Amino acid sequence: MGMLFKAVDPLVRFRHSLAMRWIGKLFLWLLAGIGGLVVVITLAVVTFTASMRTDKPTMPDSAVLSLNWNEVLEERYATLPSFKAVPPATLLDTVTALDRAAASPAVKALVVRLGNTSLGFARAEELAAAVRRFRASGKPAYVYADDLGGFGDGTRLTTLAAAFDDVWMAPSGTVGLTGVALETPYFADALEEVGIEAEFEQRYEFKGGADPMTRSDMSGPIRQSLTRLVDGLLDHAVASIAADRDLTQQQVRALVDGGPYLGREAVAAGLIDRLDYPDAFEAHVKALTGSDAKWIDAPFLLAATQAEPPEEGPGSSRVAVLYGVGPIGVDDQLGGPFGDPGFNSQGLIDILNDIAKHKDYAAVLFRVDSPGGAYGPSDAVWHAVGQVQAAGIPVVVSMGDVAASGGYFVSASADQIIAYPSTITGSIGVYGGKFDASQVWDQLGVNWEHVTAGQNAGMWSFNRGFDESERERFATSIDFVYEDFTSKVAQGRGFDAAKINAVARGRIWLGSQAVEVGLVDRLGGFSEAMAAIRDLLGLDAGAQLDLHVLPQPKSPIEAIAEALESGDFSLAFGTMIAEAAERRIMTRVEAVLGDIDGVMGPRGLLSAPPMHFGD
Known part of the structure; x- marks a missing residue:
């Protein structure tokens, strides 16, 4: 079988290639524009639909406030999450909703799903206090968790769960009540190994911010300060759990030293009340609150109870x-x-x-x-x-x-x-400083030459350390x-x-x-x-x-x-x-x-x- 070859002028080929590239770019721009337009239109439709829902919702005659604390509870939103007609509740929204629910005759109970959210000790205290105020109104609060920090955050989550009347957990769950641990990395030896020297100043002995770069271990004052910190956090958690679960602080402290706990062990210790699955938990709550009670979330309750300013x-x-x-x-x-x-x-x-x-x-x-x-x-x-x-x-x-x-x-x-x-x-x-990487460059065979106008013009270069004049000026600024x-x-x-x-x-x-x-x-x-x-x-x-x-x-x-x-x-x-x-x-x-x-x-x-x- 023969093949027919046709000679093509190189200039024609170049023009054809150039034209095809421009057509390709135009096509990509067109697709990008259409894609962006689709996104804009979609978001516009969603936002417009949400904006049409401006009528104040009506509180039902009987309601259960249902909150999901499996998700991140943000302090605030700079931009509201997309494709959600109702913005999610912030921490302030959640606390406000709990207080309004406590005061509302329509709200009969509180139900919370807990776990898989990162909460600091203080924010856990905020939520626990709000739950206690809700319970003080004479209404029950129920919590369900798949796990209570079996692999971390266990002390915080157990402390928060203890604030509820009834604590349920999945049969496969673990209660990670183990105390409070704090870790701080120290990099001085590693930096020395690669030829980097940390030149830092700090004020004063309890600051410790520069220590990870300049030391290979924890100083005495820092260990004293951080030991007092973790002891205080655990003291708060122990006192809180003891008060909420009707235990003595000595009992809770002993439980801390024996954790973590399998589900059946946690029930026997009085840390949780029952092991079962979510459907059984929901059926239990509905049996207690009535099948006619409507389950509502925090944004609904806030909108329905919003008073005129x-x-x-x-x-x-x-x-x-x-x-x-x-x-x-x-x-x-x-x-x-x-x-x-x-x-x-x-x-x-x-x-x-x-x-x-x-x-x-x-x-x-x-x-x-x-x-x-x-x-x-x-x-x-x-x-x-x-x-x-x-x-x-x-x-x-x-x-x-x-x-x-x-x-x-x-x-x-x-x-x-x-x-x-x-x-x-x-x-x-206060602390601050810089890293001197000159040894790294020496090992690599790289020579940095410096041209400066001004005695201290190059003081912040990472390619050399401070000289005496620069170190004195920097120490003065730290002071x-x-x-x-x-x-x-x-x-x-x-x-x-x-x-x-x-x-x-x-x-x-x-x-x-x-x-x-x-x-x-x-x-x-x-x-x-x-x-x-x-x-x-x-x-x-x-x-x-x-x-x-x-x-x-x-x-x-x-x-x-x-x-x-x-x-x-x-x-x-x-x-x-x-x-x-x-x-x-x-x-x-x-x-x-x-x-x-x-x-x-x-x-x-x-x-x-x-x-x-x-x-």
Whole structure:
């Protein structure tokens, strides 16, 4: 069989290839545009459908409040999750729903699915306290768990479960009541092995933030501080479990040392009440509450019981709710329109300045859950809080799991500071430095040449260590930051020099300890913070507060519009997808390993040392 060959002019072939490439690109752009348009239209339809559901729902005559604590319970949302007609409840929403359910004659009982969610000790205390307030109204609270932290978080989850009347668990479950463990990595030997030297300064002996880079083991003062920390956390858990399960503290302490427990062992020990499957649990609750009771979630209850806001005036109770969550960094909004903005210091400063200028809120509730971070943004937020107070508007800080170092700095001037007994706070100190990688380059045969104008121009180079002049200037800056930090804490808390020296130097405190030394005013969570605001505003104990979360979470459509306006839609949409996947992955990883932010989060001059809790 013969083949026919046809000669083609190379120029024609090139033009044809170029044309095909352009057609291909045009086709890809067209597909991308159509895909983006489909996404926008889909989200628009979902959001429009949700927006049509603006009628206030009606509470049924008989209801059971059903909550799922298997999912991550966020402090706040920057952008509402996509494709959900009703936004999921935040921690504040959940606590508010529990308190309203306690007061509602229609709500007959509380049902919670617990497990596979990463909760710090303090937030577990918040939820347990809200459950106890619900039970104090004379209504029963039931909880079901597939597992109570058999592979981590067991002490926290067992403490939370104990707050319920009736605790059920799957027959295959384990109760991981084993106590509290804290791990801190030390990298000095590893850094030396690869030829990297850490050149850090810290103030002072209890700070410990630089130790993982400069030491191979834990120092005496740090071990003393962290031992007191874990002992305090376990003391709180033991006392709580003992009170809720009608056991003595000695009995619970013995149970801690004997854990973890198989299901039948946990029943015999009095830690749980029954082993069975979810369908049996649901049937049991329905038999007790009546088959006509409608099971409702927190968003439904909040919408159905939402009262009209009180009239504004001299006794106005409009309260701005602000969140400072996560490490405090220099850059803001790195997650894009769809991403989590993190602490977002500049966003907080803008809102605080606006509140001080317009005076359209009677008070500010500032929720802080941060291990600290960069000095400059921490100081700027501290100043903005002071501007609000100078305008005659009181500020109350509610601390979350951690409000330490820079997290305490931004809180220090508040009119009232509220913390949970197990909040980790204090760490009033500073550390910072750099790594010298010159030995690495020497081993690789790489020679860095330096050309500088100015004696200390190259002091932050990672390719060499500090010289004596640079080290002196850096130590001076660290001393300045420490003096500025401690003086502002002393000013806000009314401490003299001896007092601030006794509570600072990097010491870490639990909330229960911090209230004794004057760093915190009251123990509690959102409920106590609301009470403090009423006191400061001269309102009655039961007065309604009109809460406004600032900034309001963006809807998916608003986030898309912002992304399109900024010209980074593809990046923003990719960020949204990536963060959704990351949340699902991290939720599953932390269900097994526990909270890993403690060893992964960014660090700064005003940051608590890296810690990983296991229990």
